[in-house]
Amino acid sequence: MFRTAELGRKVSKEQFQELAPPLRSELLEIQQKLRQMGFPAIVVFAGVDGAGKGESVNLISEWMDPRWIVTRAYGPPSDEERERPEYWRYWRDLPQRGTTGLFLSSWYSRPVLESVYGDPPPGALDRMLDRICVFEKELADDGALVMKFWMHLSKKAQKQRFEQLEKDPHEKWRVTKKDWENWRNYDNFILAAEHTIMRTSHAHALWTIVEGQDERYRSLTVLTALKDAMKRHIAHREAQRPAPKPKPKANGGAPADEGPPSVSLPPLPSLLGSLNNDASLDKKDYQENLQQLRARLNKLYRKAKDKGVSTVLVFEGWDAAGKGGAIRRLTTAMDARGYIVMPVAAPTDEERRYHYLWRFWRHMTRAGRVIIFDRSWYGRVLVERVEGFAQPAEWRRAYAEINDFERQLVEHGTVLAKFWLHITKDEQLARFQAREATPYKRWKLTDEDWRNREKWDQYESAVNDMVQQTSTHIAPWTLVEANCKRYARIKVFETVCNSLEAALKNR
């Protein structure tokens, strides 16, 4: 879940100076518009110490008109607060309609800290998260924009950040003993954070995970995301309201949404962009590895069958990335009666008559079997999103639905592994051309493949969001560098073996 925020992304001073002024004017303009709308914006900052929560809040207050912004930060409850139900202080501090509230150390502090340092009785943590869900749902139902930023640093980056502050005599005070204590608990903290984020992620209150290491990158990311969310929410609310009488236009009928183009972030290394596409394996190593892995998987496969442990493998990836080939290699290690390969294309007529998850539920296999999905439920947030088959509200809420679906599988004891097979755009072109040139492969290449290729950037950003929102501790994504097919197949093989081995050990 946090890997997308550990890429070391940076924005240069020049880029920043170029992008900041128009972004700032756009934000001010949107803020004016928000004032006339009947909803408040509630923006929550949580995350790792040192990742720039406070700085982001300060920057927003600096860039936007502070008269219509309230900032709230919370420490231990006061006497006044302790005498009332816990959420009294949050209700009291809500921003008015038309204004923005920035919340630091808010309702998310307690569940995260208590699960790291406290020893909450069973169920207590989930009850706290429940309370949050109900609270945010009520706000959203009332029309509020609810936005949540998780500011992130890797363990290493956090350590660097603290050390750097400690070197500066003026900044030294910022790093406390408690900060270092938190750092030593980093892994537990991240585990608690992931659980918290997953349980509180809803279409009406999505989390945005921001890499906090580079100040300029972090600032632009937060402010662009804030701007986009506000714009989207205003547009959504306007669409819902009965249209007011149109005002006569001086310029004679230009579309209402005209104006200077909206600012967006420059292309930055994405999660996929950060992969090492040169990873490769020579033929000899490949053959040796494959032979060993096949024996290993077969043993594990039979053991899982005996113990009644089911396995679900999910393959997603670019067209021509080699999903089919990787799957075919895997299945050579299994008994044909014990696995199914399920190719997922557009839903059938019958399937369309149900919830989109229904067609995956129906195929869940019995104990001890293996089911391999060649494309999967992730189509909802990939092709359906990019092609517009699913409405934004639909694919946005699908992240939570999918996480919940996978949680049910894993809690039932199913082994789940998810693969994204990644090739570069150039490599894809080469493979398409090779298919065209080879008569017996030509059927594999369709017009749709070429059309999808044109939307590469949209797919790439959908994939990044998908990994961010659905790569969880219990169901992580494995990103497979697949420019070299041999390398990719071995990585898939190894990952499947390791997952099975770990699951069987825990039985």
Next chain:
Amino acid sequence: MFRTAELGRKVSKEQFQELAPPLRSELLEIQQKLRQMGFPAIVVFAGVDGAGKGESVNLISEWMDPRWIVTRAYGPPSDEERERPEYWRYWRDLPQRGTTGLFLSSWYSRPVLESVYGDPPPGALDRMLDRICVFEKELADDGALVMKFWMHLSKKAQKQRFEQLEKDPHEKWRVTKKDWENWRNYDNFILAAEHTIMRTSHAHALWTIVEGQDERYRSLTVLTALKDAMKRHIAHREAQRPAPKPKPKANGGAPADEGPPSVSLPPLPSLLGSLNNDASLDKKDYQENLQQLRARLNKLYRKAKDKGVSTVLVFEGWDAAGKGGAIRRLTTAMDARGYIVMPVAAPTDEERRYHYLWRFWRHMTRAGRVIIFDRSWYGRVLVERVEGFAQPAEWRRAYAEINDFERQLVEHGTVLAKFWLHITKDEQLARFQAREATPYKRWKLTDEDWRNREKWDQYESAVNDMVQQTSTHIAPWTLVEANCKRYARIKVFETVCNSLEAALKNR
């Protein structure tokens, strides 16, 4: 919560024979319409054994076209089912879009039965209910109509029902040992049911509580509610969809929704109608009682103050029912520095800028204080509903919001008592006329009072729904027969004393 389903309501054979045929045609018509709509209807039946769950399902299947209905009932999971996640069987069994699924002993069985007979570890029950909420939310988000009936019998009525069945040699087999065991656990069962209903009540999946004692009443109630919900959902979905091209009409432009008038239930004794309006108290008894109660309340009030226990009293009732008088009597037993009377009228300009609950949260008092609301947050589901100030979606979801709000108060340790002061329509008229005739009381009577009076029936049905949905084990409504002011004041006084006493004892 279940009091509205213990009134002994009956429908005569003649009434039934008159109402059934048109209701049946209307249902069939709606079912045809549903088939063309892109959503399924999911209807859950749960409740007390013997209250007519199975019979209702049979009747629906008999009256409607069974080709577009699937009925599902669940026992202990099969081998097939145990090998998959728990909800696999429910996903598998979902009805297609355009059809209706009737679910018996469904996903609600396990949480209720385990909390009565099992000993679930802390938090386990809430996790089960969570799972239900997520499941139903996903279905509703996908467009499904989710409707849930709780079929109810009082403990006494259930016993009678079993005994009656046992007397009949042909029906005897219906009553099992397990049924009697359940009956002996009735109180625990009802407590678990209430918790379950409260936690799973959402605007998109509301519970309807049905009195199951009289077969004809129960049948008409279920089928009318089903019909109304389907109609509402169809209308709602049609409003959301882009309008299809209008078909040319043969009859030249009659409105689309014309047709035979919709069937509705005959007026039946409601919860309010079941009160004994003759309850009264003579002056002497009143004076004696009042003096004793005042001393008792004062003592309790001071004890609560010392212990830091806060009290919230809510007064709702018909215009001129005597809320103010009852409150003034109460406050004579308290120290003016320790209580606040909060009259609630239309929200102020400032309050309108927030969520409707904000203005009540802000007034929550500190430890040891008493706050008395003369009208309250229940305005949302009373005046705002009847006058149309709140949209149906808004007041429908308010029940869950209010229950949650009150749960936070009570879990914090606040004593909460809620009163509905009830007078008959005649008594109200008499009081209005008396106010008109008395110069110093004339100001109390406004045009609005007369307007509200005209909507008596609408208010009455809003009050019945309010009590059904928000009278909970932790925050029950006290219905006060208030035709006799003396009787009402004493009943209020006693209830407040008892609540305080119980709370202080538990400390």
